Amino acid sequence: AQTVTQSQPEMSVQEAETVTLSCTYDTSESDYYLFWYKQPPSRQMILVIRQEAYKQQNATENRFSVNFQKAAKSFSLKISDSQLGDAAMYFCAYRSAMGNTPLVFGKGTRLSVIA
Amino acid sequence: DVKVTQSSRYLVKRTGEKVFLECVQDMDHENMFWYRQDPGLGLRLIYFSYDVKMKEKGDIPEGYSVSREKKERFSLILESASTNQTSMYLCASSLGGTYNEQFFGPGTRLTVL
Numbered sequence: 001a002q003t004v005t006q007s008q009p010e011m012s013v014q015e016a017e018t019v020t021l022s023c024t025y026d027t028s029e030s031d032y033y034l035f036w037y038k039q040p041p042s043r044q045m046i047l048v049i050r051q052e053a054y055k056q057q058n059a060t061e062n063r064f065s066v067n068f069q070k071a072a073k074s075f076s077l078k079i080s081d082s083q084l085g086d087a088a089m090y091f092c093a094y095r096s097a098m099g100n101t102p103l104v105f106g107k108g109t110r111l112s113v114i115a
Numbered sequence: 116d117v118k119v120t121q122s123s124r125y126l127v128k129r130t131g132e133k134v135f136l137e138c139v140q141d142m143d144h145e146n147m148f149w150y151r152q153d154p155g156l157g158l159r160l161i162y163f164s165y166d167v168k169m170k171e172k173g174d175i176p177e178g179y180s181v182s183r184e185k186k187e188r189f190s191l192i193l194e195s196a197s198t199n200q201t202s203m204y205l206c207a208s209s210l211g212g213t214y215n216e217q218f219f220g221p222g223t224r225l226t227v228l
Contacts, residue, residue, distance in 0.1 A: 009155070035216065044119075045205065045219040091157065100165050100211060102148060102173065107157035 002027045004094050006106035013082045014114050020067075021077045021109050023092030031097035034068065034075045039089040039108075048090070051075065053097070079111075087113045118142070119220035121206050127226045134193040136223050138206030144218075145211040147189035149173075149181065152203040152222070161204075164189055165211070196227045 003026045013019035025034070032053045039045040051059045051068050058066050063080045079086055089110050093103040122137035138147065146165055150158040150173075160173030162181040170181050178200060182190045189208075193200055203224050207217040 006157075037219075044221050045207075047216040050216065100146065102146075102160055102163050103217060105150075105158040107155060 002094050002104050004092050004104050004106035006092055006109050008109045010110045012112040012114055015082055015084060017082055018078060018080045019082055021090050023075045023106055025073050025075065025094045027094065029096055029098065033095045033097065035093040036077045037091045037093060082113050084113050084115060087111060119206055119208055119218050121220040121223050123223050124221060125224050127228065128196050129228055130197060132196050134196045136191040136204055138189045138220055139187055140208040141187065144208035146209045147183065148207040148217065149191045150205040151175065152205055158205065161191065198227050201225060201227045
């Protein structure tokens, strides 16, 4: 079974600085999808960014980008120019490309942004 | 905008009560999911459904059941609530296919006394 590990339960960053959240996963599959979700305090979880494993190019969404290292099974999230609104729980998730399988989530990283 | 709604934001129940958590989505999504979220444990999948009247067990189905009689509605049932089921419950939905994102509801914080 696939597993997702987020080794940093909590992180903090100064406003306007850059922070990187780590995620590693374990799988024997070659084709899959990876996601980062954000859960702000008392608000709904939303998708931040996603990556297809067969794509070499790292996904980017405005200030959010990923560093996808397939051989190392690593999928880190970089947040540039951090803003107060970036404070949230961030969850890394894996989904197999085989069949209609659900997401497997990591335990999350709580990000604090310091003004 | 996709909307996933859950019947209650906060719920307090007594041990042994039967509890229904309702989830409704308005985007004709095939897939629906129920997760439980606890501090330090992340999101754990309880049950999911890929079609009406279909259900599949997730990682922690014990003590729960589900019902999906209509495509837009997915209910989580605690047959006899226990204190260890005190938690945040999140519902999600998605289109079929593995690349599609899941859309989440606001969550129901359930306390069992």
